[in-house]
Amino acid sequence: MLYLSPPEDLSSLLVGEPSYRAKQLERWLYRTPVLDTSEMTNLSTALRERLQPNLWPFRVVLTETADDGATRKLLFKTPRETSIESVIMGYPRRTTLCLSSQAGCAMGCTFCATGQFGFERQLEPGEIIAQVAYASAILRKEPLPDSPSRITNVVFMGMGEPLANYRRVREALRRMIDIMKIPARAITVSTVGIVPGIRKLADEPWPVNLAISLHATTDELRSSIVPINERYPLHDLIAEARNYFERKGRRVTIEWALISGENDQEEEAVRLAVIAQRMRAHINVIPLNPTPLTAQSAPSAATIQKFMSTLQRQGANATLRNIRGASINAACGQLRLHAEGDSGRLRTGTATVTAIPRKGKA
Ligand code: SF4
Structure with a gap:
């Protein structure tokens, strides 16, 4: 598979070809990617035919659009039937790809469809x-x-926790930045709070953006929504995020999925504003895009407005984000759920459960 090989090893897949072919092929894979090798016009017909079966490490099984065509979601399957989801989101001056870094996820966040499916495997850098x-x-x-009509921004906010797949995500970042020439500042790595991973990312040479999926301001509440908080509590996470800001000079973003009756109260907003100021962070508030696997839902419009007003009154830098692609299950894990259905027995981490609890990990 062409993308599964490091770009530096492409020549080993081109036995019998002149040495400059590797650079030509690298351009077609990384600089001006094409859907079909027949479009690789400076390669011989025989070589294009030989490469075609190895071009993509997956096939597309579902494409859906929403938001008047501005959101397009893709569901891929690898040869071993692993599901991978991506979402392309168009804005007036940018086109952002939300991609997956793992198949499934072991983090078990209670509001997330991927978290309810459990972890399947790490995605390779090429995937x-x-x-x-x-x-x-x-x-x-x-x-x-x-x-x-090109990807200008990349966010690691699809299936999986990128910092729990650090080595492979790092290699993917290297290829994106050094070979595809996507600016590091146009890439956002979003984590649910893997503190050692944030520290390692701060040591990398690239000023990528960091987003923290916070969702709660007390350890008790956060552990019930985001179970990894038990291992990496808020105090440590806030300190590491602040360290990232100081090392990279990049403003950190706090992602806040607003969930009715759980984290939408005024006192949560007041504490969130304090944390954001400590982190020097911007807050993105996203009303929950509910999944059929949990009972959680988004608050009413009035509650959302009150939450935003409280943040603003407290001096926080906050934006209310639209739910993109709600009609096409664009929250991570939902397209797979839509395509495959709920078998009724879903894995959460290593446990098998028959019902999804409202709070906490089974
Ligand atoms: S929200 Fe992210 S980290 Fe949490 S379970 Fe879903 S994919 Fe994993």
């Missing part, structure tokens, strides 16, 4: 980078309306 390449290739043929 991560191929999501970017495929999205770039499809956009050149079928751009989203009123948005750039």
Whole structure:
């Protein structure tokens, strides 16, 4: 598989070809990706035919669009039937790809469809980078309306916890930044709070953006929504996020999925404002895109407005984000759920449960 090999090893897949072919192929894979090797016009026909079966490490099994075409969600399957989800989101001056770093996820966040499916396996660097390449290739043929016809921004907010797959995500970042030439500042790594991973990311040479999925301001509440908080409590997470800001000079973002009756109270907003000021962070408030696997839901419009007003009164820098692609199950894990259905017995981490609890990990 072409994307599964490091770009530096492409020549080993081109036995019998002149040495410059590797650079030509690298351009077609990483700089101007194409959907089909027949579009690799400076390679011989025989070589294009030989490469075609190995071009993509997955096949597309579902494509859905929403938001008047501005959101396109892709569900891929690998040869061993592993599901991978990506979402392309168009805006007036940017086109953002939300990609997956793991198949499934072991973190078990209670509001997340992927968390309820449990962990399947780590995605390889080539499987991560191929999501970017495929999205770039499809956009050149079928751009989203009123948005750039190329991927300008990448966010690691799809299936999986990227910092729990550090070595492979790092290699994917290297290829994106050094070979695809996507600016590090246009890439966001979003974590639910893997503190040692944040520290390692701060040591890397690239000023990528860091987003923290916070969702609660006390350890008790956070552990019930985001179980990894028991291992990496708020005090340590806040300190590490602040360290990232100081090392990189990049403002950290706090992601806050607003869940009715759980983290939408005024006192949560007041404490959130204090934490954001300590982290020097911007807050993105996203009303929950509910999954059929849990009873959680988004608050009413009035509660959302009150929460935002409290943040603003407290001097926090906060934005209310739209739910993108709610009609097409665009929250992570939902497209897979939509395509495969709920078997009724879903894994959460290593446990098998028959019902999804409202709070806490089974
Ligand atoms: S929200 Fe992210 S970290 Fe939490 S279970 Fe879902 S994919 Fe994993």
